[in-house]
Amino acid sequence: MPDREVVAGGEGAPPRRGRPASWRAPLVWGGLSALLFSGPLMPFAVAPVVIAHRRYGLGQGIAAVGAAAAAVAALTGQGATGLVYLLGVGSLGLLLGDMLGRTRSAAAAVGAAAGVYCASLGVAGGLAAWVTGDSIPERIGAASLEILRVAPTAGADLGLDEEGVREVAGWIARLFPGILAAGVVLTSWMAVLVTRWLAGREAVPGDLARFRLPMGVMWTAMAVAMVVVLQMGPVGESVPRLGPALPVALNVMIVLGTGYLLQGIAVSTHWLRRLPLGPFTAALAGAVQAMTVLGFPLLYLLVGLFDPWFDFRRLEHGREEQVPGDG
Numbered sequence: 001m002p003d004r005e006v007v008a009g010g011e012g013a014p015p016r017r018g019r020p021a022s023w024r025a026p027l028v029w030g031g032l033s034a035l036l037f038s039g040p041l042m043p044f045a046v047a048p049v050v051i052a053h054r055r056y057g058l059g060q061g062i063a064a065v066g067a068a069a070a071a072v073a074a075l076t077g078q079g080a081t082g083l084v085y086l087l088g089v090g091s092l093g094l095l096l097g098d099m100l101g102r103t104r105s106a107a108a109a110v111g112a113a114a115g116v117y118c119a120s121l122g123v124a125g126g127l128a129a130w131v132t133g134d135s136i137p138e139r140i141g142a143a144s145l146e147i148l149r150v151a152p153t154a155g156a157d158l159g160l161d162e163e164g165v166r167e168v169a170g171w172i173a174r175l176f177p178g179i180l181a182a183g184v185v186l187t188s189w190m191a192v193l194v195t196r197w198l199a200g201r202e203a204v205p206g207d208l209a210r211f212r213l214p215m216g217v218m219w220t221a222m223a224v225a226m227v228v229v230l231q232m233g234p235v236g237e238s239v240p241r242l243g244p245a246l247p248v249a250l251n252v253m254i255v256l257g258t259g260y261l262l263q264g265i266a267v268s269t270h271w272l273r274r275l276p277l278g279p280f281t282a283a284l285a286g287a288v289q290a291m292t293v294l295g296f297p298l299l300y301l302l303v304g305l306f307d308p309w310f311d312f313r314r315l316e317h318g319r320e321e322q323v324p325g326d327g
Helices: 024-038 042-056 058-076 079-100 106-132 136-150 162-199 215-232 245-273 279-295 297-310
Strands: none
Touching (some): 024 042, 024 058, 024 079, 042 058, 042 079, 042 162, 058 079, 079 106, 106 162, 136 162, 162 245, 215 245, 215 297, 245 297, 279 297
């Protein structure tokens, strides 16, 4: 692996020092984050916080988060929305920016930041439930049920009656941990990509294109899939129900599926980087790749699942060639 390279805002190195502190940086990056959070590009709102942290240090990153939270509250006219930004976007951005300086690759930083963030939410949620006496799954299920009822055709499009809608809401509550973890991982991954586009090349060139999960994770995925098949498949009725085994297995499958989706994207990115593309054609190829990911995520998931067995990038055999632009 190449040595870590100190670049502006790059991962693998501490934030750059020596830049004069200015009130403009928090306003600019915090304002951009607030605008993204308030519009249809909400998942990208983490990136400006990461850039502010990596370029100007933790203090300026915190100031950017504060400015963004105030702007969000002002734009929406609700202080609670600013708090949601603070807990949801701002804290994740600061955490990801910190992890990018502590790990040797962006993929490791994303995993560490997502793990710490989700664990912190779990602890905070558990403490809140203990203090208030409320059941978090029940509250999530009630909120999901309300959303499904408000949506004009949600139940009708799925062919569900009232009982079916209630069952769907219940499963949303049971699978919420996995859905949340997957969303945090994907949001962090996109934040790293946007940070690189806006702040320069990566510290470890091509690291995201070489991302892969350990083979042990594949065996875990196969075991979890077996639990799901035994509980839900054709033999499900003849197999004893194992309490929370099915919800736990499905949550784990959601998280692992997200990892293999990203591995499939990494395989695609690896081969795209090998093409002799100019800046414009490379940007066009990236846009096409993004659209195919949104349109055919199952294809990338399958590529990621088969990659451990077929080694599409030849990472195991030491036959990986130097990619143009990898330095």
